[in-house]
Amino acid sequence: MTEEFVLMTHGAGISPTGMIREAITSRHDRALATLLARTSHSWKMALDRADVVCAPPTGPGGAHVNLFLRRGCGAIATDLDGVPLIDFCMGDGSLLLGHDHPEIRDALLAQITTGWQFGLPTEMQLVFARLIQSARPANERIALCADGSDATLFAIRAARAATGKDGIGVFAGSRHGTHDYGLVSGEPQASHGLTRNIHLGAGIPRLIDEIASVLPYGHPAAFDLIRRQRNDLAAVIVEPVRAEDPHLDAGPWLWELASVCRKAGVLLIFDELTAGFRLAYGGTQEVFGIEPDLTAYGKVVGGGLPLGVVAGRTEFMRAFGRDILAQGISAAEANAGNALAVAAGTAFLSYANANQESLYPGLQRSTARLSDAFNAAAAALDVPAALKHAGSVFRITLGSPRPRNLPAAAQYAAMDAFAIAALNGGVLLKPGLQGFVSAAHTDTQIDQAAEVFATTLADVKADGFFAALKHR
Numbered sequence: 001m002t003e004e005f006v007l008m009t010h011g012a013g014i015s016p017t018g019m020i021r022e023a024i025t026s027r028h029d030r031a032l033a034t035l036l037a038r039t040s041h042s043w044k045m046a047l048d049r050a051d052v053v054c055a056p057p058t059g060p061g062g063a064h065v066n067l068f069l070r071r072g073c074g075a076i077a078t079d080l081d082g083v084p085l086i087d088f089c090m091g092d093g094s095l096l097l098g099h100d101h102p103e104i105r106d107a108l109l110a111q112i113t114t115g116w117q118f119g120l121p122t123e124m125q126l127v128f129a130r131l132i133q134s135a136r137p138a139n140e141r142i143a144l145c146a147d148g149s150d151a152t153l154f155a156i157r158a159a160r161a162a163t164g165k166d167g168i169g170v171f172a173g174s175r176h177g178t179h180d181y182g183l184v185s186g187e188p189q190a191s192h193g194l195t196r197n198i199h200l201g202a203g204i205p206r207l208i209d210e211i212a213s214v215l216p217y218g219h220p221a222a223f224d225l226i227r228r229q230r231n232d233l234a235a236v237i238v239e240p241v242r243a244e245d246p247h248l249d250a251g252p253w254l255w256e257l258a259s260v261c262r263k264a265g266v267l268l269i270f271d272e273l274t275a276g277f278r279l280a281y282g283g284t285q286e287v288f289g290i291e292p293d294l295t296a297y298g299k300v301v302g303g304g305l306p307l308g309v310v311a312g313r314t315e316f317m318r319a320f321g322r323d324i325l326a327q328g329i330s331a332a333e334a335n336a337g338n339a340l341a342v343a344a345g346t347a348f349l350s351y352a353n354a355n356q357e358s359l360y361p362g363l364q365r366s367t368a369r370l371s372d373a374f375n376a377a378a379a380a381l382d383v384p385a386a387l388k389h390a391g392s393v394f395r396i397t398l399g400s401p402r403p404r405n406l407p408a409a410a411q412y413a414a415m416d417a418f419a420i421a422a423l424n425g426g427v428l429l430k431p432g433l434q435g436f437v438s439a440a441h442t443d444t445q446i447d448q449a450a451e452v453f454a455t456t457l458a459d460v461k462a463d464g465f466f467a468a469l470k471h472r
Contacts (some may be wrong), residue, residue, distance in 0.1 A: 027459040028417045031424050032064055038424075041080035042068045060419035060431045062412065067423070072099030074440040077428060085428040086449050088435030093243070093274055093393070094299040096363075097348065098440025104303045107347035108340060116340045124346055125337045131349040132301070132309055136282045138291035141317035143310045144337035148273040148298015149177030151308030152237065154320075155294045156181055157329045158310065159235035159267045161319040169226060169236035169266070171217040173244055176237055176271050176296075180204050186214030217242075218253050223260045235267035235294070240284035241275040243434055246390035251288045258290050267316060273298035277349070278363075278436075279391035281356040287391075303344030306335070359439060363392040366446055367437045370394070373450035381457055383466045396433035396453075398460070399469030414465040421459050425452035 036043070042059075046066035049055065059067030068080045075098050077087035087099070097104065111124075129142040145151045156168055168181055176182035183200040197214050213229055215222040215236070226236060240254055241247070261268040270292040276283040277300045285291060294312035301309055310320070319329045335341075352359055367389045374387035374396070385398050398414045415433055422429060427449045429435050437446075460466065 026463055028420070028463050028465075031417075031421045031459070032061075035061075035065065035420055035424050038083065039065075039067060039079065039081055042066045045080060060416075060423060060429050060433075062416040062419075062431075064416065065420065065423070067428075074098045074100070075438055075442070075445050083426070085423070085426055086441075086445050087428045088394075088437065088449070089428055089430050090436040090438050091304050092299065092430070093278065093436040094302060095304045095438055096278055096300045096392075096436075097303075097351065098438040101303075101348075101351075101440070103351050104344050104347045107303075107343045111340055111343035114339075116338070117335075118339060119334060121337065122339050122342065124339065124342050128337075128342045128346045128349065131346065131353060132297070132311055135277070135353075136285045136291070136295075136311075138285060138293075138313060139295065139311035140314045141312065141320070143317065143320040143331060144342070145308030145310065145331070146333045146335040146338070147302075147306040148296065148308045149179060149182060150333065150336075151296035151298055151310050152176040152182055152269075152271055152273070153179045154329065154331045155269050155296045155310045155312070156235060156237065157331070158312070158316060158319045159269060159294060161329050162316045163234040163265070163267060165232060165234040166211055167213060167229060167232035167234060168211060169213045169215050169222075169229070169233050171215050171222070171238055173217055174239050174242060174271070175200055176239075177273075180208050181212055184208055184212040184214065186216075218250060220253075220256075223256065226260050226266060227264055230264035230266055233264075233266045235269050236261055237269040237271055237296075239271045239274065240288060240290070241279060241390045241393065243274045243393055243395065244432070246388055246393040246395055248287065248390050254288055254290055258292070267293040269293065270295040272296060274393060275390070277301055277352060278393065280360050281352055300348065301345050302341045303346075303348035305338075305341040305344045307338070307341040307345050308336075360391070363437055363439060366441055366443070367392045367394055369443065370437065370446050370450055373447070374453050377450070377454035377457055381454075381461055383457055383461050384469065385457055385466075387453075392437040394435050394437065396429070396435075398433070399466065410468045414460060414469055417460050417463065417465055418456055421456040422452055425455065427452045 043066055045068045059065035069077045070080055071078050072087065075087055076084045078084050125144060132142050133139050145154055160166060170184055172186035174185060183204055185198050185200055187196050187198055197209050215225055226233065240250065258268055270284060272283045272295055276297040280286040293316050294310060297309040301307055320331055371387045371389050371394065378385040387394055387396050398418060399411060418433060419429055
């Protein structure tokens with residue numbers, strides 16, 4: 001917080017900037033003006049990058065916000081202006097233990113002294129793979145990839161090789177990486193659960209809609225679609241827990257999905273890029289007691305570095321072990337199983353495995369603490385807002401589920417206002433008001449964040465954003 005702003009809040013600000021702020025009556029406008037002034041170094045960086053780097057704005061709060069970070073320690077990230085923030089981005093969910101965890105740092109420093117890129121396998125890869133294998137019975141064989149997006153792509157490719165079929169079932173509202181198949185989604189069209197295909201971004205060929213079948217998530221109509229398309233579908237890929245809508249209520253539906261796929265001869269792929277080794281050491285396989293045919297891991301498995309894993313039953317993983325001339329799949333990558341990433345991932349998995357009886361209950365307890373405080377504040381203010389979570393994955397929702405005749409712009413405006421006000425209060429969320437609690441977050445930091453959220457809810461209500469979200 002600058003000296004100028006401190007003076008202004010006590011009525012003594014007389015600078016031109018202070019006079020402009022005093023003239024602004026909307027809390028959101030004042031919050032945005034404050035943030036723009038406070039993040040001047042980030043804005044300069046955005047301007048400098050614009051001539052070189054193609055990238056959208058980098059912070060929560062929509063196009064209004066550019067935010068660049070300089071360092072991270074524990075649960076705190078510090079931006080270019082030197083402001084510490086309680087960080088719930090946590091490396092897009094990859095830092096389960098927090099920033100700069102000593103065991104991961106030591107593993108990286110040790111690996112640097114012996115080499116960080118080889119192009120051939122290293123002995124540490126075997127140690128890492130055995131940790132993945134031992135996490136769940138279904139993880140019979142392991143293949144390493146450069147990142148989670150490649151893991152979902154290669155899992156889909158392996159399913160095609162194993163079944164001889166081309167079709168892939170994906171669920172509306174999900175995203176499975178940055179490859180074309182991972183960016184096909186859909187929108188519900190009616191209460192019967194059918195969906196309309198949408199592409200998450202430009203440049204995705206329309207022909208992909210002939211191969212990717214979009215299914216309604218959580219709806220029994222998906223089962224009939226799978227049965228009808230059983231001769232075309234190689235696999236169905238599903239996020240058992242979705243960051244977009246985190247909850248643990250999908251167990252019975254997932255059990256039925258697994259049964260339908262098995263009887264139809266369609267492979268079931270779990271996308272555990274978000275939930276794997278985060279909800280529990282055994283991921284959603286452990287939480288729901290379901291064993292898929294193939295599983296894609298990413299994010300936390302690399303201890304904060306880019307790393308992906310495909311795990312699954314031997315009969316479906318054989319394609320990774322064959323030469324492409326012998327009906328193997330093409331999955332060779334220069335950075336698959338990079339030495340630094342494997343060192344960090346091995347350190348993380350070793351720590352999580354040894355401490356899982358305290359680590360995961362602690363994460364659940366901290367996230368529930370944040371959720372309970374947020375939802376109590378929303379109830380006290382009588383506003384339609386909620387913090388939903390599954391384990392340590394959470395998302396803040398503002399307003400009731402969006403009716404069809406309510407423009408998405410109204411919801412985006414409310415979300416941007418919340419993110420900006422929270423950022424001014426020292427709390428960093430992912431775009432979309434998503435977040436991840438880490439083992440580094442203390443009760444004090446959780447309570448501080450809850451207080452910021454309560455104040456932010458009151459400001460968003462006072463500015464009329466919740467009124468705009470009412471059903472029209």
